[in-house]
Structures are given as C-alpha cells and as structure tokens.
Amino acid sequence: MRPRQVNSSVIEAVELPDIVALEPNLFGVSFFLMKLIPARFILDRALEEGRLAPGSVVIETTSGTFGLALAILCNLRGYRLHLVSDPAVDPALYRRMVDLGATVDIVTEPAAVGGIQQARLDRLAEVRAAHPGHFWPSQYSNVNNPLSYSCCAELLVEAMGQVDCLVGSVGSGGSMCGTSSYLRMLFPDLKVVGVDTHGSVLFGLPDEKKRLLRGLGNSLMPQNLDHTAFDEVHWVTGQEAFLATRQLHRKHALFAGPTSGAAYMVARWWARENPGARVAVLFPDEGYRYQDTVYDDSWLLANGASLDRLPDEPIPCVHPGEVPRCWSRLHWERRTYEQVLGRGFERA
C-alpha cells in the first residue's frame, strides 16, 4: 500500500478515473472529466517546449468538456484562455468556464459555406491572428492527445490485469486510439469497440448538423482518429443513449453523462455476448451537466427523446450505407476508412 497523500491541486485529485465492477466481466472506468488528461498533457508538453509561460494566451475552439478542462488548467496555471464556441454550449457550462476566467466567444451566425462549424473556424482564425505568440492545443490534430492516455492505460492494467476488450465513445479519437495503442502492446488480441451516433461522419455516415446526442461523433474528420484501431463500430441514437444513461444510474448509481450511457449500452451487450472476456468501458464525464436534460423526464418527453425500453441487441450491418436509425453494429475489423467505404474523406 502506498501512503495516502495530499493532492497538490484539483487536477491531480480528479484526473484519473475510478474503476467500478458493474458485472463479473464488465468494468466501468468512471471519469470526473476525462478531457483533463489530454488538456494537462498538451499544456505540459507546450510548457516544456517553451511555448507557454504565465500570462500566455491559449486559444481553442470547442463546445464541449475539453473547453472546461482547459478552463480549469488555465485558471490554476495563470494562462489567459480564449474559447471559440457555438450555441451548443449550455448555459451552465458557459457560466462555469467564464467563472474560471475564460473568455467564451459564442459564434451564432453560420458561414455562407460550411455552416456553424466553418463560422467557428473562421472566428478561430481571427482570434489567433489577433494574438501573436498564443498557444493552440488543437485537440483534434495534436498527437499529444492520444499519447496522453498512457496514464489511463497504466491504471487500467494495474487495477484489472488482463483486459480483453475496450469500449468507448469516439469524438476526437484521442481516448480510444491512445488507450488502445498502449493496451494492445500488452494484449495484442484486445478488441476495440468504438461508439458513434447517427449523423456523425467519423465512420462513414452522412453529416447531420442537428444531432440529439452530443459529446461523441463529429461533423469533421479529426486527424487523431486512427480507424485501424477499431474491431467494431456501433451507432447509438440519442434516445437510446439517454435511457441507457438512466439505467446506468438506476442500476449502479453511476451518475454520468449521455456518452457514458451510449458506451454502457454497447459494453453491457458485448460483455454478455463474450462472458469469458474482461471488458473495460470508458465513462467520460459526470451527470451534473445533464440534470435538466437527460435526467429530466419532462425534458425527454418534450424533446421527443423519451424511450420505454432498449433494443436487446444491435442491428448487424456490413456497410455504413445500410445503417438504420437505431442501435447498429458493423465489424470494422481494423480496416482503414477507405477500405470500409471504398472512398476517402477530407480531413478537418
């Protein structure tokens, strides 16, 4: 046993996940805020390279928890943070980031070509041009994002020993591609199961700007997504993810966000199909941010997001072109995007 210690900051206190046994062969990897891991690692490397100093300006575009992680770190380390975001950022998250000292720049007008995503990128370019010497973490293309998950893999194998399958949602590709690269070094037969949602382009579905399920999936293809890491890909709807999130709470008192629910639904099924395998599933954030949505029955009803029961199993598909609008599964088999789709894509 190591002696108990005082943490030097809240980062150290909450950065690493807790691992909770959910079923005999299913282990939940529960994060307070998973994005603290890449955010801290990226800022640490930049500091080592002399690209950051107290008072430095950090600029990023995000509407999710990577912004919150950066806001926490920049607050504690004395950097000025400028976030370019869109109306998808909810008021509670906005207030929290502003309270931590971040400037949160909400882009509301879509660009003539490329919509709100392009408008965000245009605004990002303006802000960057106005701050010479700034640092741009760029979570979608920074190789330090996937690299940062060595601490997560270390904790997983130390706590679990043998790991046969890793399940998790995919947004930037950082957590799943990074963690699995380290786990496969030790367990080359590891199965990697990615969870995406309808309307996300990550694994070949057509883009839809209005996705009910946020925090996973993407409208642009991030450089950090290595498609060849994945043995299986599942697509989960918002309705299914929300109900699964509530089930995770009702059955295990695990209070997590909807990306966790989506991953839980897939991992629970996978673990039951493979009773001899030890399955780890990533739960990226806590439920507080979703109390007025996913955890509110009247909100679910009013938004057409209410569901009575979950499918028993996913619909098997052999090509992304035939994925129906419900929980679906494709044997990706560690192929490239081009090998599966028969065509390429444009990187973000």
Next chain:
Amino acid sequence: MRPAQYSQWEIEAFRPLLGLLRRALHTQDARLLGRVASASARINQRHLPKPCFERLERLGEELGAVGLQVAHSGSVIGILFDGASPDREEQIEEARARVAEMGFGSLWRFTTRGDELLPQFLEGSVVETAAS
C-alpha cells in the same frame, strides 16, 4: 553503442508496462509478468534488434512460454516459463534443445525461488553480456 532514441509513444508506453508489472508482482502472476517482458522486448526490437527474436517468439508461443525477455543494452535473450506450470520441465527441456540448434554462444537457466535467483549452467562456456 548509441543509446536508444525512444519515440514519445514508447516513452509513454513504459507507464502501462510498469502498471502491469506492479499488478503481476502483487498477484504473483507469471503470465502477466511475461506480457510485460514481451512488450518491453518488442519495443527494444526497434532499437537494438535481436536477430533471432521472431523465431524465439514463435518458439515460446509454441511451447507455452509466458513471454520473452531481452537485454536492452546487450545480447542476452531469454524465454520465460511459469515456474508453477506442471509441464515446466518438459517445456524447458524442449526449449533448451530447440534453442541449442539455433547456435547461441551459451545457454543458462535461471529459476526464482522466493527472492533468490539461482543460475544454472546449461551449455557452452562463456555468457555473452553487453556487446559493445
């Protein structure tokens, strides 16, 4: 000999190696220990490659070894067996015979017993150590 220039990924990869090593020691699990040794050996193959590595790796798998260990700064390579395995002696005897055919300079057998490390001379006369 130039020190290994590890990539950023490899440097980070030593963290999970240490994590599983702690687990293996804590639970006295030779199989997991073998996973750590083999992974470390495979990283080293990119820097100071051992010429017989793939052949020994296949041999180990065939004979039910738990893993391979290599010197990261020399020419020693070893096949690890679970000391608690009931087939241990046959596995090791078969490995000894097959490895001898590959033309190694010398062959040693080490057995752990508690915290003792007991070398047992098998064949040849000189133990090859650090090559440079």
